[in-house]
Amino acid sequence: MKYVLENALQEKLDEDKKASSMSFWFADRKAVRNIFGAHLMKIAKENEKVVFVSADMLSVDDYIKAGIPEYRVLNFGLCEANTVLAASGLAKEGFIPIYNNMSWLLGRSYNNIFQSIGTDNHNVKFIMYSRSWAGGGASHHEINDIAFMKCIPQILCIAPADAVEMCKCITAAVNYIGAVFIRIFGQNVPNLFEEDYPFKIGKAITIREGKDATIISFGTELWRGLEAAHNLSKEGIDVRVINMSTLKPLDEPAIVQAAKETGAIVTAEDHTILGGFGESVARVVCRNYPVPMNMIGVRDTYSQSTTDFLEQGGGGWKALEEAYKLTAKDLAEAVKETIKRK
Amino acid sequence: MISEKIIEDLREKAFRCRKDVMTILRGSGMGHGGPSMSIVELCVALYFHHAKLDPENPDWDDRDRIVLGKAHACETIYSCLARLGYFSTDTFTTYEHFGSMLQGHADAWSTPGLEYSGGSLGQGLGFSVGLALASRLKSPYNPLRRGPDHKYRVFCICGDTETMEGDIWEAAYAASHYKLSNLVNIIDYNQFGAYTSIGHEGWLEPLIEKWRAFGWWTTEIDGHNFREIIATLEKIDNISGKPKCIIARTVKGKGIPFYEMTHAHMFPVNEVAYQQAMKTVYKV
Numbered sequence: 001m002k003y004v005l006e007n008a009l010q011e012k013l014d015e016d017k018k019a020s021s022m023s024f025w026f027a028d029r030k031a032v033r034n035i036f037g038a039h040l041m042k043i044a045k046e047n048e049k050v051v052f053v054s055a056d057m058l059s060v061d062d063y064i065k066a067g068i069p070e071y072r073v074l075n076f077g078l079c080e081a082n083t084v085l086a087a088s089g090l091a092k093e094g095f096i097p098i099y100n101n102m103s104w105l106l107g108r109s110y111n112n113i114f115q116s117i118g119t120d121n122h123n124v125k126f127i128m129y130s131r132s133w134a135g136g137g138a139s140h141h142e143i144n145d146i147a148f149m150k151c152i153p154q155i156l157c158i159a160p161a162d163a164v165e166m167c168k169c170i171t172a173a174v175n176y177i178g179a180v181f182i183r184i185f186g187q188n189v190p191n192l193f194e195e196d197y198p199f200k201i202g203k204a205i206t207i208r209e210g211k212d213a214t215i216i217s218f219g220t221e222l223w224r225g226l227e228a229a230h231n232l233s234k235e236g237i238d239v240r241v242i243n244m245s246t247l248k249p250l251d252e253p254a255i256v257q258a259a260k261e262t263g264a265i266v267t268a269e270d271h272t273i274l275g276g277f278g279e280s281v282a283r284v285v286c287r288n289y290p291v292p293m294n295m296i297g298v299r300d301t302y303s304q305s306t307t308d309f310l311e312q313g314g315g316g317w318k319a320l321e322e323a324y325k326l327t328a329k330d331l332a333e334a335v336k337e338t339i340k341r342k
Numbered sequence: 343m344i345s346e347k348i349i350e351d352l353r354e355k356a357f358r359c360r361k362d363v364m365t366i367l368r369g370s371g372m373g374h375g376g377p378s379m380s381i382v383e384l385c386v387a388l389y390f391h392h393a394k395l396d397p398e399n400p401d402w403d404d405r406d407r408i409v410l411g412k413a414h415a416c417e418t419i420y421s422c423l424a425r426l427g428y429f430s431t432d433t434f435t436t437y438e439h440f441g442s443m444l445q446g447h448a449d450a451w452s453t454p455g456l457e458y459s460g461g462s463l464g465q466g467l468g469f470s471v472g473l474a475l476a477s478r479l480k481s482p483y484n485p486l487r488r489g490p491d492h493k494y495r496v497f498c499i500c501g502d503t504e505t506m507e508g509d510i511w512e513a514a515y516a517a518s519h520y521k522l523s524n525l526v527n528i529i530d531y532n533q534f535g536a537y538t539s540i541g542h543e544g545w546l547e548p549l550i551e552k553w554r555a556f557g558w559w560t561t562e563i564d565g566h567n568f569r570e571i572i573a574t575l576e577k578i579d580n581i582s583g584k585p586k587c588i589i590a591r592t593v594k595g596k597g598i599p600f601y602e603m604t605h606a607h608m609f610p611v612n613e614v615a616y617q618q619a620m621k622t623v624y625k626v
Contacts, residue, residue, distance in 0.1 A: 071479060074475060077515060079516065081468065082468040082471065084468075085469050085513065087472060089476060090473075093476030111462050115459065115462045119449065119451060119459040
C-alpha cells in the first residue's frame, strides 16, 4: 500500500543480515519524543481547552518555552492518584486534560480512573508510554496496562504503531469527547507510515495482503508482524498483516473477514497474553467464525531489567523480546504451528 | 449576625431532611443512615443558605460546586436536592431500585444536581481540586495575572474515616501548592468508621494540626449548630491564599436517639424501624 514503506522495509531487512544491529531503521528515540512533544504543543495551541496534568513527569519551563501558558500546565508532584482525580474535575468543567506518564503508573490510580473518570466518562486523555525503560526492571515494564484499562466501560484503548500514527491518533483522541487511553512508545520504533496514513478510531487497516494466515498486531508489534510475514513469504507462506491499532472499539468485521479468508490467526502484543489484546481478538473469533489461533505475548511471568536500553536500536528491548519470545522468529513459528492446525 | 428567624427556618428544614432520609432508606430497606444523619445540618446550611445554586438551571456555570466525597451518605443530598426542586420527592420510594435516579451511592450521571459520582472513598477531594483549578482557569482574571481568582467556590464534604485514605493527602498537597482559596473541605467528624471507632482512640488525632501542617486554614466547629456553621462559612470567604478545612464535630445517627446510641453506620429499615424512627426523631 502506498502509505507503507514496505519496499524500504524489505531492503532494510535484507541489509540487516549483514549488519549486527538493526538500529539504522529505527527512529531515533529522542526524535520520537520530540515528534510527540511538538505535536502536543501544536494541539495545545490550536485548542485552548487542552491542559496538561502531570505527576512529576514534565518540566513546566519546557512548556512555557514552547509557548504554553503556565496555568495550563499543572504538575501535581509525585501524586498519581490525585493527578487523575484533578484531571477528572478539570474535564467535568469542560477542559481537556492530557495526562502523560509511564503506563505502568496507571495501576497506582486504577480505582480513581474506574470511578472518577469512567463512571461519568470524563473527557481525559491518557497518553501513556509503554516500553518506557528496559533497564527499569519488572516494576517498570508495562505488561498489564491493556488488561486493566480495556475492561473499564466506555474508555477507548488505542496503541499506534509508529510516530505518524501516534500523531494522528492523538489528534483524533482530542477531538473525540470521552476518556481515551493511548499507549504510545517510550522507545524507538521504526517509521512505517507516510503522512497520508488514514488513521480512524476503531478501524483496522490491512498492511499486507495474504491468504494462508493473518497476523493481527497491536501497537508497536506491527513491525514484528511485517518482519515475520516477510520472512515467511520466502518459505512460500503468504501471510496477511493487519494493524489493529484500536482495541476498543474493536474492528470486529476485519477480524471475522480475516478468519474467513485466511483460516488462521496469530495476534502479537508486547503485553501479557492474560487479559491482553489477543484475548479480545479471540472473543470475536470464537463467537463469529472459529479458526485456529495463537497469541504472541508475555506469558504468566515478570520480566527483568537489561542494559543497553539507551542504545540506538533499543538493544535492551531486543534482549527482552528474545527472552520472553516476542521476536519475529517466534511470531513466524507461531504462524506455522497455527496453519498446521487448520 | 444571622437572624433567629433564618436559624429557626434551617432547623425546621433539617428536621424535615431527617424524616426524608428515613423515607428514602425505607425505599430500599437498607442504607447508610448513620453518616447521613451526621451531615444534615452541614448540607442544609450549604444547599439552603450559603451556596449559590439555581435549581432551575443545574448546569449554571457560576454555581458553587458541592461534592459529596462520602457518597454513601447520599440520602441527605437526595433530600436537599429534591426539596430544592431538582427532582420530585416521589422518587424517594424508589431509592436503590433498578432504574431509579437515586443510586445506592451518589452518582452524577443519574441524579440531577449532583456534581460527582462516588462510592470508593478518598476521591472527592482530588476531584474538587480539579474543579477549583478549573474555576481559576475559567476566571477572566487568572491567579497568575492577579485579580479575583475564581468564578465559583467548591465545597467538598468528606468523611472523617475517609481522611485516612492516602488520596486525601495527595489532594491536600495539591490544593495547598496551588493556594486554592475557593476550595473548602468539610470533614464530618462523627468519630466512627463502618466498624471502627477512630476519633478517641488515636487514629485521626491530632487532626487539626495535620491539616494545618499541610498548609490549610483549618478550624473546628460544632457540626450541628447552624449559627456556628454559617458564621464559619461566611468568615472563610474572606480568607485568601489558602484552601480551607472545616472539621465539624458531629454525632453519627444524630436526631434519632436509637441510632445515636448505636453509632449505626449501615442498617436495615423495615416498616417497624421506620415508624419507630419517625416517632422518635427530634429537632436538633
